[in-house]
Amino acid sequence: MPLDLNNIIKQCKSGNREAQKALYNKYSPLLLGICKRYLSNQQDAEDVFLEGMFKIFDNIKNYKGEGSFEGWMKRIMVNEALMHIRKHKKLKLMAEWTQLDQPEQPLILDQLAVEELKFMIEELPTGYRTIFNLYVLEGYKHREIADLLNISINTSKSQLILAKKKMQEYLKKKDFDEKVS
Amino acid sequence: MENKKELFTQFQENKDLFDEEPKDNLWYILEERMDHRKKVKKLQWYKYVSVAAIGIILVSVVSFLNHYLTNHVPDRFVSNESFSSFILEDLQNDGNKFFNTSSLYTINKAYHKTPTSKNLVNIVGNYQSPDGIINFNILFENYQYMLIFDLESSPNFILESTNGTALEFKSMEGKSLELNLDEKGLQLTNSNFLSEYKNSFFKKISEI
Known part of the structure; x- marks a missing residue:
């Protein structure tokens, strides 16, 4: 039963x-x-x-x-x-972004393949990936992440923006590679 | 356009992209760890219980020995519902902690016969007739009230019964004295051998 x-x-x-x-x-x-x-x-x-x-x-x-x-x-x-x-x-998270006040630009794209999404997460450095996971996939707020990791809210925000930037770079490179091929 | 989505939304919609069945051996490793933990917990529990039990035993033994060696009075331990403890306290033991129960019946009877009126507590003393010729003592001895005349030839009387303030003393030879307890002393109300003192008051001249 x-x-x-x-x-x-x-x-x-x-x-x-x-x-x-x-x-x-x-x-x-x-x-x-x-x-x-x-x-x-x-x-x-x-x-x-x-x-x-x-x-x-x-x-x-x-x-x-x-x-x-x-x-x-x-x-x-x-x-x-x-x-x-x-x-x-030995996670060392520091605020690396100086334009935190700028509104976040949404990145609208075609539906990516699951393998691609997976690859993009795997390729992120540990710090970016940790913040990305907590914010985007676990749904924590920056304040909560700051408390959890004992970092400032700005550090959490900057790590997330940089994670997104890194992903954008990957996507641009992928576009370029596709065009070239 | 319908297929276009924000990047983060795409991740949120594919939260399970890393989900995968763990290898079989992982469960066995986990099971082994849990078994080990269970054993450790059990051992810890036994350890605490053993320590507690040893502690309790030690405290009990020490307190028992301490009590037995310093305060042991067997009389105080003897008491049951049939015999009040104070009767048993009167029983002597022979030094080997054996009570001499031969006198138990006598003592018990005496306690039950003894008048319990608070007035009678005052009757113990030395009494004298109004003419000063007759003297007697009332004593509390061997668990009973006794009346003893100063004359050597006179028998001893035992308080046989009471009725309020009326007391009846009798001797083994069948002589009797009926006395009434009064503020003035003991008034002889009846006697088969001291009729000349009938209604006389015997005053208490001293306490014993």
């Missing part, structure tokens, strides 16, 4: 291995995907994923059912990834 999520959570709280496996099967692709977005190295991503999963199972009894369970797990995984980046990548 398939268990619903509430039952799985309840049984995971009492350490039921079958329920833990069910939860793992259900969410592991999503959670490993998060790790891979932050860490380009597969081994690092898997290490962080394992550490995050371990923390999820170890702390699941503290989950009170307030808010989405998926969101709770994602937060744990994102925090784990950030901890890893801080520890191993």
